[in-house]
Amino acid sequence: MTSPNNQQQELIEHTDGLYLVDAGAGTGKTFTITRRYANIVGQDGVEPDDVLLLTFTNNAAGEMRDRIVSHCEYGMRTLRDAPIQTFHSLCHDILEKHGVDAPTHLGIEDRITDSTRLITDELVEEALFKEYYDQFVDTHPEYTDYFRIISNPSELLGVIRQLTAKGVFPDEDGWYRNGEQSLDGDFEAFKSIFDSYNEPRNDGRKQSKLRQKLRQFGKNKCYLPNAPPKSEIRGSRTKQIPTEVAQRVFDTDRSGLKSFIHDLYYEYLEFALQRNYLNFGFLQLFAFVLLCEDHRLRDEIAFEYVMIDEFQDSSEIQFKLALLLSSTKNFCVVGDWKQSIYSFQYAAVENIIEFKTRLESFIDELNDEYERVSFDPSPIQTIELEENYRSTQEILEFSENGLLVSATSRDDVDTVTVRDQIVPLSSNSTYEQSRIEAFHAEDEHEAILAQIQEIVNNDQYAVEDDGSLRPPTYEDIAVLTRTRDFGRELQRATNEYRLPVAYEGGIELFHTNQAKLLLAWLRILEGDTDRGWAAVLEQAGYLLDEIAHILETESYPTEMGSFKKSLDSLETVGAIARRIFSKYGYTGEIADVLLQTIQSVHNETMLTRGDLIRFIERGIENGSIHEVNVNADTDSVTVQTIHAAKGLEYPIVIIANMNSGRFPPRGGNSSPISYQDPVGLRQRKQFAEIDRLAHIYDDWQTDVLNHCLPREYDEERRLLYVAITRAESHVLFSAGENPNTFLEELPVEVESVEAEPTEVGMDEREEAPLEVSVPDSADPDRQSPHSIMRDDVFDEITEGMGTAFGDMIHDFAEAYAKGEEVSVPVNEETPDKANVVSLIDSLNGELITEENAYLPIDVNGSQVTISGIIDLVHVLPDRIEIIDYKTDRGRHAESEYRKQLSVYYHVLESVYPDREITAAIYYTATGEIAEIDPLTKGELRSTLQNTTTQIA
Numbered sequence: 004m005t006s007p008n009n010q011q012q013e014l015i016e017h018t019d020g021l022y023l024v025d026a027g028a029g030t031g032k033t034f035t036i037t038r039r040y041a042n043i044v045g046q047d048g049v050e051p052d053d054v055l056l057l058t059f060t061n062n063a064a065g066e067m068r069d070r071i072v073s074h075c076e077y078g079m080r081t082l083r084d085a086p087i088q089t090f091h092s093l094c095h096d097i098l099e100k101h102g103v104d105a106p107t108h109l110g111i112e113d114r115i116t117d118s119t120r121l122i123t124d125e126l127v128e129e130a131l132f133k134e135y136y137d138q139f140v141d142t143h144p145e146y147t148d149y150f151r152i153i154s155n156p157s158e159l160l161g162v163i164r165q166l167t168a169k170g171v172f173p174d175e176d177g178w179y180r181n182g183e184q185s186l187d188g189d190f191e192a193f194k195s196i197f198d199s200y201n202e203p204r205n206d207g208r209k210q211s212k213l214r215q216k217l218r219q220f221g222k223n224k225c226y227l228p229n230a231p232p233k234s235e236i237r238g239s240r241t242k243q244i245p246t247e248v249a250q251r252v253f254d255t256d257r258s259g260l261k262s263f264i265h266d267l268y269y270e271y272l273e274f275a276l277q278r279n280y281l282n283f284g285f286l287q288l289f290a291f292v293l294l295c296e297d298h299r300l301r302d303e304i305a306f307e308y309v310m311i312d313e314f315q316d317s318s319e320i321q322f323k324l325a326l327l328l329s330s331t332k333n334f335c336v337v338g339d340w341k342q343s344i345y346s347f348q349y350a351a352v353e354n355i356i357e358f359k360t361r362l363e364s365f366i367d368e369l370n371d372e373y374e375r376v377s378f379d380p381s382p383i384q385t386i387e388l389e390e391n392y393r394s395t396q397e398i399l400e401f402s403e404n405g406l407l408v409s410a411t412s413r414d415d416v417d418t419v420t421v422r423d424q425i426v427p428l429s430s431n432s433t434y435e436q437s438r439i440e441a442f443h444a445e446d447e448h449e450a451i452l453a454q455i456q457e458i459v460n461n462d463q464y465a466v467e468d469d470g471s472l473r474p475p476t477y478e479d480i481a482v483l484t485r486t487r488d489f490g491r492e493l494q495r496a497t498n499e500y501r502l503p504v505a506y507e508g509g510i511e512l513f514h515t516n517q518a519k520l521l522l523a524w525l526r527i528l529e530g531d532t533d534r535g536w537a538a539v540l541e542q543a544g545y546l547l548d549e550i551a552h553i554l555e556t557e558s559y560p561t562e563m564g565s566f567k568k569s570l571d572s573l574e575t576v577g578a579i580a581r582r583i584f585s586k587y588g589y590t591g592e593i594a595d596v597l598l599q600t601i602q603s604v605h606n607e608t609m610l611t612r613g614d615l616i617r618f619i620e621r622g623i624e625n626g627s628i629h630e631v632n633v634n635a636d637t638d639s640v641t642v643q644t645i646h647a648a649k650g651l652e653y654p655i656v657i658i659a660n661m662n663s664g665r666f667p668p669r670g671g672n673s674s675p676i677s678y679q680d681p682v683g684l685r686q687r688k689q690f691a692e693i694d695r696l697a698h699i700y701d702d703w704q705t706d707v708l709n710h711c712l713p714r715e716y717d718e719e720r721r722l723l724y725v726a727i728t729r730a731e732s733h734v735l736f737s738a739g740e741n742p743n744t745f746l747e748e749l750p751v752e753v754e755s756v757e758a759e760p761t762e763v764g765m766d767e768r769e770e771a772p773l774e775v776s777v778p779d780s781a782d783p784d785r786q787s788p789h790s791i792m793r794d795d796v797f798d799e800i801t802e803g804m805g806t807a808f809g810d811m812i813h814d815f816a817e818a819y820a821k822g823e824e825v826s827v828p829v830n831e832e833t834p835d836k837a838n839v840v841s842l843i844d845s846l847n848g849e850l851i852t853e854e855n856a857y858l859p860i861d862v863n864g865s866q867v868t869i870s871g872i873i874d875l876v877h878v879l880p881d882r883i884e885i886i887d888y889k890t891d892r893g894r895h896a897e898s899e900y901r902k903q904l905s906v907y908y909h910v911l912e913s914v915y916p917d918r919e920i921t922a923a924i925y926y927t928a929t930g931e932i933a934e935i936d937p938l939t940k941g942e943l944r945s946t947l948q949n950t951t952t953q954i955a
């Protein structure tokens with residue numbers, strides 16, 4: 004049994020007071036915090052409900068719960084309902100119970116109701132935002148000049164999300180509490196950055212970095228004529244930029260910009276509530292507002308103990324929420340600043356690095372006119388955890404270099420300060436046999452594969468296992484990359500050599516063949532014939548000149564022409580997609596995920612074929628990613644991104660794609676409007692008409708401000724640190740022809756190799772099956788309607804007939820409805836077929852058989868999709884009838900079937916919003932039709948809540 008070391012024990016035992024643990028990788032932070040939890044709830048008078056334990060992913064929350072159970076007297080049943088959860092699910096719970104009127108605190112009349120959904124898919128939200136934005140543009144001509152600089156509205160959604168994560172919200176009259184201050188920025192904070200960047204170097208002999216950088220001022224830019232000349236900005240005969248430039252670039256009238264963002268943000272909140280949805284950020288926003296405003300409620304909810312794991316991943320609003328939820332000073336945060344790699348999800352590394360200052364200023368701010376946080380921000384106890392239970396000493400020492408190397412030739416790190424912030428770790432491993440190596444090759448993929456072959460079974464790369472050394476296998480190795488694309492390329496190369504590799508990086512859904520064909524057919528239907536047909540014909544195997552001929556003469560293959568006609572007759576984009584996938588035999592997970600995505604965006608918006616084309620095109624452009632795992636054999640190499648590997652460990656790590664422009668990736672924020680600390684809200688572009696010449700100009704002040712704020716490469720270094728510290732025994736780096744600056748600076752010799760992997764014969768191992776499955780964490784949970792039905796009522800229903808009989812009747816009904824030739828034997832004992840025939844003969848509308856139905860539904864803050872197959876849909880001009888065949892000999896299961904049909908009802912209601920929908924059971928034995936009264940979505944949700952033990 005593992006026992007805690009002294010430092011860990013100290014944290015476990017000291018349960019009261021303010022604690023900050025900022026400790027390195029693999030030092031047992033999660034291990035310790037879970038035992039501390041067990042210790043707290045073991046005290047007299049403390050119940051699990053008194054202790055809030057927060058983290059950032061549902062998986063992490065689940066794992067903590069599992070770890071706690073084994074150390075405490077409470078069982079899983081109690082802990083399942085205990086507040087061991089993510090910020091999002093906590094906010095969801097608060098709003099569900101108390102949040103109905105939360106929007107009124109911002110002056111918004113719309114309510115948060117039972118049916119308010121949580122939109123988790125960014126693409127879906129972007130589509131909704133686009134719809135909202137078009138409407139906003141129409142109703143706000145006063146902002147035309149801003150609209151002119153926006154080419155992609157999603158960038159504005161990005162600004163809104165960023166402000167939300169910072170706790171800046173609009174209200175009816177302006178900005179909630181002190182929000183406007185953040186938008187204006189903090190001149191003093193900016194000035195101190197400016198001054199330090201503007202210090203002359205080499206005892207005054209060399210110009211400041213800032214002055215040197217501003218040589219670029221005006222290069223490739225088009226400023227308004229009132230912009231000062233470069234010489235005025237840089238100053239002449241001086242080593243520094245004139246200090247008044249700081250004020251001059253900071254001060255600008257931003258009232259128009261602020262009011263544009265205010266109205267856009269405020270009306271978007273209203274739009275979202277009217278359309279009955281929230282995003283993750285808005286969940287936190289409304290929970291925060293509620294806790295700020297409703298003092299009685301805050302006291303009622305607040306916890307005696309609050310602990311946060313992975314604190315380096317918290318955003319500003321999350322830190323403040325945790326403070327509002329803490330009724331005592333028993334507040335403990337645990338994390339590692341060196342592993343803060345989620346700024347794109349608004350994590351603020353300053354929360355942990357400047358814990359004391361932030362704690363003080365946030366408490367001050369929250370208490371400005373009412374005491375919301377009742378404790379003093381001192382004293383703060385800090386505990387160092389210095390023993391590492393994962394890597395060898397050599398790797399631990401080497402990993403520190405990751406935080407000290409430059410990211411580009413022009414980047415220079417303040418190594419003295421960073422070194423000061425690193426607490427050296429000591430390794431607990433028994434063996435010290437690390438190999439730290441690097442190689443580069445013309446073909447990096449092949450070189451990596453050859454290296455993997457070199458490592459497997461090689462004693463020189465032996466790994467520790469249960470206290471002894473053994474030669475490595477494939478599964479000991481992980482290949483980690485900064486960006487996803489490389490992993491997929493490597494996966495392709497491995498297929499060629501039949502190496503066992505499991506790529507766990509997600510797929511770009513809209514780059515799949517399924518999506519491309521769907522897009523092609525939609526283009527054909529929408530009259531964009533050449534592009535559409537070219538892709539369809541190419542997929543069908545036509546050669547380029549054949550395609551050119553067909554396009555020119557418009558003599559499309561007959562079968563394809565009639566397929567197009569059949570698509571034309573379909574009403575909904577979902578039906579079109581399904582028909583296309585079924586024609587091409589696409590039945591796997593990718594088709595399912597695509598259908599689900601289309602269905603959910605269609606449910607939320609009035610998606611036309613043209614909209615769907617643009618939706619897919621945007622998805623292709625953005626490289627929208629959906630997490631899917633390739634299930635390979637158990638003994639296979641893992642390939643994943645560094646982000647995905649966080650928290651994991653592997654005996655051997657290959658950090659790949661250490662190439663220029665790939666790590667750090669090229670590009671940056673080029674949004675025309677952006678928010679950045681400490682300069683606040685700024686616009687990079689502005690529209691003006693000068694001498695009747697309309698043009699989009701660059702903003703010279705924002706340009707200088709951006710030069711003053713050095714590009715943040717710190718997070719890229721932290722990513723490198725995270726990657727290295729995943730390794731237990733050996734670390735290797737690989738690059739192609741153009742190694743990055745990191746690799747040049749790391750203290751490891753880079754060997755040039757020309758290795759070629761050898762193909763593994765089929766007889767040696769089977770090719771890893773490329774089955775794709777959607778994991779719970781990133782995508783909605785899937786449920787079938789049967790999961791919400793009680794099983795016991797079915798025990799007797801097929802009595803005498805059996806499920807095979809049921810299947811046979813269903814197959815028969817499908818074939819008959821499709822007009823296929825079937826025989827209808829007359830059988831008095833089982834008149835089911837004859838009844839089906841007379842039912843179908845009596846229907847005179849369009850018949851759709853075996854239709855897939857997906858109902859996304861929000862349960863406890865998670866998206867769950869209930870999917871099933873509707874036996875028959877009868878489409879009439881004014882009405883849609885859902886018919887589900889049942890071969891039961893009695894009607895005692897009807898209440899359970901009601902749930903199933905209710906799911907179908909809601910799916911079709913969103914597909915045919917203008918028509919009446921009915922749902923009925925057709926009892927094939929008697930020919931009776933039993934129409935059901937559908938449950939509301941709220942009722943379905945409660946059924947799900949009761950049956951789903953824990954939604955991941």
Ligand SMILES: Nc1ncnc2c1ncn2[C@@H]1O[C@H](COP(=O)(O)OP(=O)(O)OP(=O)(O)O)[C@@H](O)[C@H]1O
Binds near residue numbers: 006011030034339
């Ligand atoms: N006192 C201990 N004795 C033995 N093993 C320990 C001890 N403390 C932690 N470990 C083990 O070390 C490993 C790392 O622990 P844990 O995941 O809690 O670390 P962490 O600090 O949260 O890591 P990271 O920051 O990389 O996520 C786990 O396998 C854990 O069981």
